[in-house]
Amino acid sequence: MGKILEKNSSTLYFLFRVLIGIGFLLHGIMKLPGILEGTTPFFSLFWLAGIIETLGGVFLIIGFVVRPTAFVTGMEMLFAYFYMHVASKGTLNPLKNGGEAAMLFFAAFLVLMSQGAGKWGIDRKKSR
Secondary structure (H helix, E strand, C coil): CHHHHHHCHHHHHHHHHHHHHHHHHHHHHCCCCCCCCCCCCCCCHHHHHHHHHHHHHHHHHHCCCHHHHHHHHHHHHHHHHHHHHHHHHCCCCHHHHCCHHHHHHHHHHHHHHHHCCCCCCHHHHHCC
């Protein structure tokens, strides 16, 4: 099994990057007014988060400026975790404060920062 995974590591990393991007894009779209069921007022903190998450998700899906995008979105997830989840519930436990998604996205963004776009992404194409 190890040889199969190693042989397909570029494909698996591509799927990882795209799936994280799709998940983050959907979280962002839901925060924007008038798109899907979003109800966030313009220029609020949630609206700004929606813009960051929507653009960040698109950039990750296509593999464009992946490292800077992962840094910005990772910082947003840290902010969301401590400002929204820990502060409102008074506990660091993500199972009690509802911050599981923020924590998991942050971990994914650490991987994306370290690996970049990978084999299939605009970043890889433009660096050749």
